[in-house]
Amino acid sequence: MMLGRRQPAVLIAALTAGALVLTACGGGGNNPANNLQGKVNANDINVKPASELKDGGDFRWPVSELSTQFNYSHINGTLADSARIMEALIPSMFKADAQGVLSENKDYVESAKLTSTDPQIIEYKLNPKAVWQNGTQLSWKDFDAQFKARSGANKAFVTSSTTGYEDIEKVEKGATEQDVKVTMKKKFGDWRTLFAMLYPASTNTDPKVFNDGWKEKPLDSAGPFKFDSVDRGAKILTLVPNDKWWGEKPKLSKIIYRQISVDSQAQAFAANDIDFIDIGPSVSTFQQVVPVQGAVVRKALAPDFRHITFNGAKGSILEDSKVRLAIQKAVDRTTIAKSQVGAIIPDAKPLNNHIYVEGLKDYKDQAQLVAFNKDQAAKELDELGWKLEGATRKKDGKELVIRDVIPTAVETSANEAKQVQQMLAAIGVKVDIQTVPSELFFKEYVYKNNFDITHFAWIGTPTPTSSKGSIYRLDPVAVNQNYGRIGNDTINKLMTDANAELDDVKRAELANKADEEIWKTGHSLLLYQRPNAIGIKSNIANYGAFGFADYEYEKIGFVK
Incomplete structure (x- = not known):
């Protein structure tokens, strides 16, 4: 679903002052009269190249609830806060731009295309560099396991949605382990949304692991970040750069997710305890954020x-x-x-x-x-x-x-x-x-x-x-x-x-x-x-109002 937007199968439910959003370019500004005219098909994230960013830094990210289900495919795993954590860890085959157009995510696929329309066949050629945390390459087995877990055929898997997966006839190995052939029994127009948030076969084959294994913490990663620690007492979860990551090196040292009640987040932002706040449709939050020194409000039109x-x-x-x-x-x-x-x-x-x-x-x-x-x-x-x-x-x-x-x-x-x-x-x-x-x-x-x-x-x-x-x-x-x-x-x-x-x-x-x-x-x-309005420290780049686009976690950083 993009930041949460690349996930096709389900929408994310959010209860924050207005929920959460995403994507792409721009300056921002804290003028209260600033409106969304001209923001259609654009985003406002203060785009900067890696060369203009510092190496390191902790990005402090507020969440309204520290998840007790990190399996996005589970019915209880589709909250916005959970997705914002897992998108830094879990692969998606396509990513959306500011216009909401999906293109191949080259970190994970060399190609992904329809090779037949009747029957509908999709063939993926996976990036051979893409690996899970234990060094195992992503393979057709991950696709096959996710299809079977989410198809609805086995009711023991308590899945959030079967959309798309229920239309698959079979998943097969191609010429190599990294060649995936998906044959549909029914045509599925939004096929690019399949295998967004792809979980490892190791946790998609056993219903008990699928339903309960991800409750306390994320179990695996094949993204730019990996799970580091969770402190339920302090209500903090920390991600650090993934040492097995093969793509663009993350600029941040840590992403620190901190549970803060929605009505306390504006105060925390003003006190410099967090680095951004999702204003959403909260006028009082907007009014509290506007005068904060060193902060801007970034806005975009979004599908929320x-x-x-x-x-x-x-x-x-x-x-x-x-x-x-x-x-x-x-x-x-x-x-x-x-x-x-x-x-x-x-x-x-x-x-x-x-x-x-x-x-x-x-x-x-x-x-x-x-x-x-x-x-x-x-x-x-x-x-x-x-x-x-x-x-x-x-x-x-x-x-x-x-x-x-x-x-x-x-x-x-x-x-x-x-x-x-x-x-x-x-x-x-x-x-x-x-x-x-x-x-x-x-x-x-x-x-x-x-x-x-x-x-x-x-x-x-x-x-x-x-x-x-x-x-x-x-x-x-x-x-x-x-x-x-x-x-x-x-x-x-x-x-x-x-x-x-x-x-x-x-x-x-x-x-x-x-x-x-x-x-x-x-x-x-x-x-x-819902307004995609984000109050954020002005020295943070490649983050803000994403609009219709996906987050790119490895690009978030602090301007030199």
Whole structure:
């Protein structure tokens, strides 16, 4: 998914002041009026050549949660903070540029191409220099093991998504151990996203190791950095340069990931305890960062977005799609967008497509079904039998009360929840805001369907038709990332057909048809595209607002 963007199979869920993002060139600046106009298909990372950077230095990286699952392929491993650690260690065959265009990652592949379209065959020629930590070369066996672990065939592997892998028929050895032949049983249009975050065969063959082996620490590396230490008491994890790395030598001596609650990160940045802060959609954080001496704010347009997930599971108070849609019409998304991020992006407006974001050429505004109209919302709830009795609606003696579960210390979620609470109160829908510990938010609430509505950010990808399948397809058994359990066969088929379409134009048409159907179900209410705004020390190069691009960890450094 790029920084987290090169991963195709799933999106990354993030609960930080606004989540996390990525890629490419530029100067930056701390002018509060600085907006994202002109930033489309660009990034702002203070690009500098290695010759202008110091050798060494500790890069202090804040995380909202120090992961307890470093296997990105596991259902609990897709948090943004976890991905930002593992992307420094784990190979991906392609990488994205500022336009979101994927190209071969030459550190890992000499070539990767389609050699047949019917059947679809992909052949990889691996870089013979690419090795795991024990010196073992990357080989076709790593590809084969990851395919089998993530295909869904063996339910013992608790995988985050089977997208793409379930369409593979077989993985074979080519002329050498470093020649990989992948034959698809179904066509997969976003094939370049396969084997992003490639884990070693040694940890992908045993379900117990797959599910539990990566919980305490990263077990292996074939990236520019390697795991050094973790101190759970101090809540610090450290990476150091990988002595087996064959690519461009990293400039940093260490990357130090430090767990700091989201509401304390701005203070830590101002006190010079960390080197950057992901501002995201937090206006108060933005205002605290702007005056910090020696700091700049770097911005780019990125595929990340805030949303409200609705719980439509059987027995939920929002099980009826008509109730969900009526309620969504009572939420003024324009007001939320402008109030939440207007100080950062003066032209802030709602996001109106579940598949594509603004900045991608296939984006279409398709949100007319939930256009703000509180009178219509009230009328529809009346027709559904939810009649106003006093301040709250009731049906068959039951109050229409929605439990909005949000994490502690995330100002953005709190602000959004309060606004939604006020807006829905105007039509007689009561919202109880339940604030839960951030470290339990995903594990005990989101993943377990323990909410009526909830707010967090998705970190997007430049290949959204495949990456979003795990969110919008409804599987009768596996949850994947459809945490609200909402969907239907029409959406499943459109997403599956889009994934199988090798023609870019036709794939986009199918994906946009799927988006139309997703709106009809009341699956989730999109709020706004999340600003990729990073407060960072001005002497740091090759890091900042990455936009649609991938991180290049070995290039991060301090200017001489």
